[in-house]
Amino acid sequence: MTQPEPLPLLSLPDSHVDAVELGGPRFQTEPAQVYQELRQRHGSVAPVLLHGGVPAWLVLGYRELLQVTGDAALFSRDSSLWSLWSHIPEDWPLRPLIGEKQESILFTVGEVHRKRADAVNEALFGIDPFALHDRSERVADALIDGFCERGSGDLIAEYARLLPALVLAYFFGFSDREAQEVTHVINDMMDGGETAVRSQAAFYTACRELVAAKREHPGVDATSRLIACSPTGSEEEIVQDLMVMFSAGHQPTAEWIGNTLRLMLTDERFALLLSGGRHSVGWAMNEALWEDTPSQNIAGRWPTHDTVLGGQQVRAGDLLVLSFAAAHTDPQIRPDPAASTQGNNAFLSFGHGVHGCPMTGRESAETIARAGVEALLDRLPDVDLAVPEQDLVWRPSPWMRGLTALPVEFTPAPKTPDEDGSWYSADA
Template identity: 60%
Template sequence: MTSPGCPASEHGTAPVPLSGPRFATEPATLYREMRRDHGAVAPVVLDGDIPAWLVLGYRELHQVTGDPALFSRDSDLWNQWENIPADWPLLPMIGHKQPSILYTVGERHRQRAAMISHALEAVDPFELKAHAEQFADELIDGFCGKGECDIVADYAMLLPVRVLARIYGFSDAQGPGLVSAMNDMIDGRERALAGQQHLARSMVELLAAKHTAPGEDVASYMLQDPSGFTDEEVAQDLMVMMAAGHQPTADWIGNSLRLMLTDDRFAASLFGGRHSVAEAMNEVLWEDTPTQNVAGRWATRDTRLGDRHIRSGDLLLLGLAAANADPQVRTDASVLTGGNSAHFSFGHGEHRCPFPAQEVAEVIARTAIEVVLDRLPDIDLATTAAALTRRPSPWLRGLTDLPVRFTPTPAL
């Protein structure tokens, strides 16, 4: 952190680049080293040598996410905007003057969060599970006769969007296009912009249709909210919900199946049982959470956090994975048992993932895993655990592929 006004050098420690292969290959070790060398709050640099703080400590993260007056979600506060080029690759993630729930604060944010929560709460959980089962069966029908597949590319990365599209109010015919758009955006390659444009255009068209013929779906419920949100605001929030609901849920499915296929503790579930599916999913949220780091919060005034001097306008990144592994709270493995959900994988505070959204994600992920185990009872890893690779990202942790084999079975 060498930018003017940056506090990186106060402890004589060089900032850590928030990039590189270790975030994919050995993040737990990397976070331990960062905690050892820098403490609970570590100086980091983003693309372009832009300074920020990564909050590694569980208690410190609880403090930051629980005090929106001191650590705001208002990105306008950032003291680095003058150093950010127009083509900075992290702009879509950091956000600036975006009309979505991610960057509203105060009462307006609470109203938007309530709108989203009420709309998702109206989704019938039994219908949601039935939707997930239907799409899961359709996807498995496409490869069950081959005896092998990539369970990430052929299944996990295709399922969440289809379910979300249906409950949001899209027709099933629009589902495949939305899947392609979302996965193009995730790839971050030349088709990312086209994917984003397709998603935005689809949301505008969806809302126009629901004004004319509202239905029992999330988009219609949001339009009916009495708080008076514009179509642009609703469309932006639907896009955020689609993105936040797709990739982390797909990675939750993939990471959980990887654990069950590589850890003998879950062998029973792979042979006709389901009792360990919830345990595997919960362990992933603690140990291998899909959302590793999140941007961000901005200090509204000079303060101290974890023995660090945080200046007004400094960006703080939420180290969810590091906080989950904080030895100050992880005294033994008991946190993984009994459904302990004190992890930070869904965030904390008023900007955390809404509880109804968590429930939707859990139903989709658990159903996806259970249907695989029912349909392909002898599923097994088609490579070694050591050969599995992750996307090289410090933000979202997921497998690039998960090759499996099984006895070919007929489609339903």
């Protein structure tokens, strides 16, 4: 791990002089070992440096994460509390993740947050679960039709990264063409690279145009319901909340599908059951959340006053980054990391506390992910990796955990006709 050069005008506190960067090659290849080393050196809360040498605290401990996410008064979600904003340049790549001056529900607190969360829940609750499952299967079939006759494919670029967006697009009122465009910018934004700010702007524009269209012509979609249920009717608030709903529904679900398929194609406990072993899909999905949770690290929380957390003195306005991935390997709750997690749903992949993912969102993500995994295995039962497992490459992001590609090969299979003999289409 390297130590990045600090941003201009930014001096490091003594606690972070020897801190390591949250990112770099080892977060791609061996993040669990990095978390273990940080825990051994610092305990359950470790000083780290973000892009440009910006100091933050990484919360590694499971109990400490529950403490932070469960005490909204002491550990606020209000990003305006960050004490370093005056030192952060406008083009800092992590601005979209931290959220300065955003009106998004992610950074609201108290009664304002409760009312906004109620509107989001109402918008999501209106999605019929049976229609969601049906749509997920139809879109999955349409995507598989795009490569099934070839005998090979990339299950990330051609499948996992498209499926949740195309499914959600239908229920939010996006066209499939618009969904594919926003899929690219969301992925880029979450990687936190040099073009993240530009991608966030493109995503914002797409959501604003959709909200304007649904104000003019309301429908039965989630966006129209969000507009109708908004406690203030503010266009900006609705656009920001739509961005959260769509990106939070798509991005982690896409990585969940990809990480589950990788597990089932590389671990003999699952690979041996691929043909007819449908009961193993739920087990693999659960294990993927424990071992390779899509949301590795989330920014952030800000203490409202000086306090001690995990033995570290943190000051009011310090940035806390929540490491769900590290918490899942905390020896205090998993003394034997090799022990099976089957049936254990105590993972933190969907967050915790008042800012955790609503139950409607969790259920929708599971519906889409399970349909995607099962459809792929049903249609291509002999699917196998086309490269050695060690050649698979993880995304260069310390925030999201997912593969850059999952190349596979299989016996070429026919497309799936619908009842009248035409092919299924994602536009159907």
